[in-house]
Amino acid sequence: ETGVTQSPTHLIKTRGQQVTLRCSSQSGHNTVSWYQQALGQGPQFIFQYYREEENGRGNFPPRFSGLQFPNYSSELNVNALELDDSALYLCASSLTGDSYNEQFFGPGTRLTVL
């Protein structure tokens, strides 16, 4: 059973640029959630995708957007990057979006915005 994978592992961008982060969910999981984790903080929920539809969203501006594909892999897109977007971006997959299902996290993508 393959776990959650994310790419790339590290990324450096400059302010104003756009970035796309990718996530492959664990086999059999149809739900993917994205989190942002600033240094020394707990992860903050960005949004969740269930069967290719957005199923919930946190307090992030519209320049944070996502996609889920038919194979349940997912992308996180961030436009007009700001310095404060520097963080570890985590993807988590779960069997469904129900609250009794545990989420399985990938190792994250470390984004640095200069």
Place this chain on the structure above:
Amino acid sequence: DAKTTQPNSMESNEEEPVHLPCNHSTISGTDYIHWYRQLPSQGPEYVIHGLTSNVNNRMASLAIAEDRKSSTLILHRATLRDAAVYYCTVLRQGGKLIFGQGTELSVKP
């Protein structure tokens, strides 16, 4: 949003039990309590979850207060590999895991 509050840090001796407390006083009736832990440079790892009753698994036990406003994660015999940041989270429908600051657990040999 339901908020969780945990001590910033705790220390334990190896082979001894550890009780990690968490307050979640604004939890809603259908929210599940999940615990995760995170090692440096890794994503969080699921530990245990529950709704109302106490839960046990191979990693830990979860004791949930009768009013559900607090819970305690119990590691029965701490090992050096249990040193991590432990997050008490509340999970509501729509996948919104609400993380607090977490408790950094250090384990002394």
